[in-house]
Amino acid sequence: MPEDRYEAGLCDALFGIFEGGARELPEIVAGLKESGIDPHGGGEWTDAVLCGELARLSDTPVKTRCPTPVRVEGGGPARDTGETGNGTAAASATAGHRVDDLLKLGLRNRWYGIAGSHEVTDKPVGVTRLGERIVLWRDGEGTVRAVEDRCPHRGIALSIGSVAEGNLRCRYHGVEVDSDGVVLRVPAFPECPMVGRKMIQSYPTFEHYQMVWAWFGDDAHPEPAPLELPEELTSPDWSGPLHTNVWKGHFQYVYDNIADPMHGSYLHGTTYMQERGTRVDRMKLAETAHGFELFREGQKETSFDWMEFVDTGSTIYMRAKIGFPPGGGPGGPLCIVFCVTPVDETETKIFAYRFRNVSGWRSDLYHFMYKHRFRAFMDAVLAQDEMALAAMPAWPPRENLYQHDIGLARIRRHFRGQAEAQAEALAAV
Ligand code: FES
Ligand SMILES: [Fe+2]
Secondary structure (H helix, E strand, C coil), X not given: CCHHHHHHHHHHHHHHHHHCCCCCHHHHHHHHHHHCXXXXXXXXXXXXXXXXXXXXXXXXXXXXXXXXXXXXXXXXXXXXXXXXXXXXXXXXXXXXXXXXXXXXXXXXXXXXXXXXXXXXXXCCXXXXXXCEEEEEEECCCCCEEEEECCCCCCCCCHHHCEEECCEEECCCCCCEECCCCEEEECCCCCCCCCCCCECCCECCEEEECCEEEEEECCCCCCCCCCECCCHHHHCCCCECCEEEEEEECCHHXXXXXXXXXHHHHCCCCCCCCCCCCCCXXXXXXXXXXXXXXXXXXXXXXXXXXXXXXXXXCCEEEEEEEECCCHHHCCCCCEEEEEXXXXXXXXEEEEEEEEEECCCHHHXXXXXXXXXXXXXXXXXXXXXXXXXXXXXXXXXXXXXXCCHHHHHHHHHHHHHHXXXXXXXXXXXXX
């Protein structure tokens, strides 16, 4: 049997076995023996054969040890030398951020997801985050680097250039810049005073478990605070693929969307994951050490019934728990860890980890089933969110909130308070 038909058949068989309630290896193996699907290499299903096949067929991402909080050294805003004509626009723009800008383009002094690991290679790639144009690349050691996407010479995007010995080479006249934003060479004019100077902003970065983070400070906080990752990203007890995308719509709408479990019963009310449960309910909010949790009064672990907002002071993320129907197999509810990064005022980069409480063979099983079945279910749900957010007006909306909106009102209050504090701190610099 061709490999793709074998995998599809195995996935169907496992799905049916889970729907029948099996969760442990012996009962899954017993179900496979009755399914008519034989192991690809021949022979009989046993616990060891099944574990081996799941390890072979899944793309389970490797989670390396990652101490939290993580402290990352280096980076920071460019020093304006005054010898570059207009100086460094990013540094002065950073100093000019005020409350409205912070609410429009995102709070400063936070680590933000900047790209999925797969999006950064040894070729430069240009992205916009928090309204800033940034170029990312991997140096000779494979470490992700990030600097302002602007050649210090004439301002062209460095992302159309190339990587030379781990540094960036501008496409226009060949100026080379390192990962600290320091000019290394001006090949057409070697005695140029730019050589040896930090001319553009650099961003401290940190890569962990499929995702690249970058620190977005301000003039009051140029050095990164510790990155504080959620437990699901550091504990071996959780495993999940990362989905990332750019959505049309202001970033605040993405927070609003996640802080609004009730939309699950309507926007997603006919999907595999969220068709169950009641369509009338009330929301309850409980404060936590670094944010709040919000849940439906009338049901739990049935559909999208619980979410949490966390702002550690250096890192913002959200969790959403969505009950898995029986066909989901071991691992309990889906726990989505969301990180939201403004692109600009009109687009948002989303990072959605689709975690389950699995390790070992259960993790391989989940990733195998995800690849063949669950990813399509989950992508269909997020496509509906994407469609809804693209249909929202430019931020801010004209709206009339009601009881279900206590979560998004709470987040907006938080962001405004933080923005005011940051603007005040900047004014004192
Ligand atoms: S614009 Fe980059 S080297 Fe001239
Ligand atoms: Fe949704």
